[in-house]
Amino acid sequence: MNHRDAGERRPGRILAIDVGAGTQDILIYEPGQTPENLVKLVLPSRTRIVGRQVAAVTRAGRPLHLDGTLMGGGASSDAIRAHLAAGLPVSATPSAARTIHNDPDRVTGLGVAVRDGEPPPGAETVTLGDLDLPALSAALAPFGVAMPETVAVAVQDHGYRPGAGNNDVRFAYLQGIIDAGGALDGLLSAEPAPEMTRMAAVTGAVPGAQVMDTGAAAVLGILEDPRVREAADTGGAVLINAGNMHTFAALVHGRRVVGLFEHHTSGISAGIVTELVARLRAGTLTNEAFRREFDGHGAALDPAYRSLGRFETVAVTGPHRGILRGLGYVEAAPHGDMMLAGPFGLVAALRRRERDGAGS
Incomplete structure (x- = not known):
């Protein structure tokens, strides 16, 4: 079944998917519908699903073949490496192999046979990719819910540039956004920067899809909470998304991001975040210091942010927001969810861009 065949199709509908390390959070936006009555799903992420599929092949003692496209790592990459560690063969198409590493020499160095064409005889094939729209369509069809024509997807993309570390590429990208004015809405695009390989894989798999960084999407979502939006529009606010694998924090004025940091959620505590927020507000949280002192992914800042406000309000969302519950932060719930x-x-x-009449 084509993923857009089932049910009624109406203009203006949007399939929005936030692809995380633990869950994929899905919303079907319907024009004129109250947000509380929209179709919403929180499902296991594709990396967890793929990780389980690979682990099943390992338990069976079978050779593994990977096809599909580059996708997020985590559980999927861990399972592939465990298969190799068990002494079992792994082959992959060139596109799928980039899930393990963007550098093909690194992939083959691990013992993966990169090949086009049919899988080796006897191998079990696992298809990689951050999205499985046919499966989603099949799940929704019995309820008469059609897949929207417009698709918007958020992924965390470390990016790739030969000779550069993944975090270096990611934070050069984010610092570049801040340097260009920090307009959050402008980060949604059907044509991601060439070095953002994971976003490019999504747009390649779903032509016409709009992609955005997960951190930026979460910040825009937090701003849908009226309490947070008012604070950001006046004196600015610090917005934090404590996700299953990563915690992303942004210094926001209006809809403009002027500073940020990102850390593994496993590496944060209430005390660490308190210090990071204070240093972000003070403008003393440099990328170099953040990595050296906190072993974080990185930080980026617009030096001119001080003239915009005091950024007194701190709002938090995400499945691990409980880590910060004792700090008195606003627990944001955009449209109650x-x-x-x-x-x-x-x-x-996407709706703001459509209202403004801008193309991608």
């Missing part, structure tokens, strides 16, 4: 911050942010960016 904390887990849908990313999809609501995607929809907000």
Whole structure:
């Protein structure tokens, strides 16, 4: 079945998917429908699904073949490496192999046979990719819910540039956004920067899809909470998304991001975040210091942010927001649903761009 065949199709509908390490959070936006009555799903992420599929092949003692496209790592990459560690063969198409590493020499160095064409005899094939729209369509069809024509997807993309570290590429990208004015809505695009390989894989698999960084989508979603939006529009606010694998924080004035940091959620505590927020507000959180002192992914800042406000309000969302519950932060719930911050942010960016009459 074509993923857009089932049910009624109406203009203006949006399929918004926030692809995380633990879950994929899905929203079907319907024009004129109250947000509380929209179709919403929180499902296991594709990397977890693929990880389980690969682990099943390992338990069976069979050779593994990977096809599909580049996708997020985590559980999927861990399972592939465990298969290799068990002494079992792994082959992959060139596109799928980039899930393991963007550098093909690194992939073959691990013992993966990169090949085009049919899988080796006896191998079990696992298809990689951040999205499985046919499966989603099949799940929704019995309820008469059609897949929208417009698709918007958020992924965390470390990017790739030969000779550069993944975090270096990612934070050069984010610093470049801040340097260009920090307009959050402008981060949604059907043509991602060439070095953002994961976003490019999504647009390649779903032609016409709009893609955005997960951190930016979450921040835009938090701004859908009226309390947070008012604070950001006046004195600025610090917005934090404590996700299953990563915690992303942004210094926001209006809909403009002027500073940010990102860390593994496993590496944060209430005390660490308190210090990071204070240093972000003070403008003393440099990328170099953040990596050296906190072993974080990185930080980016617009030095001119001080003239914009005091950024007194701190709002938090995400499945691990409980880590910060004792700090008195606003627990943001865009349209009453904390887990849908990313999809609501995607929809907000797309609708604002449509209202402004701008193309991608």
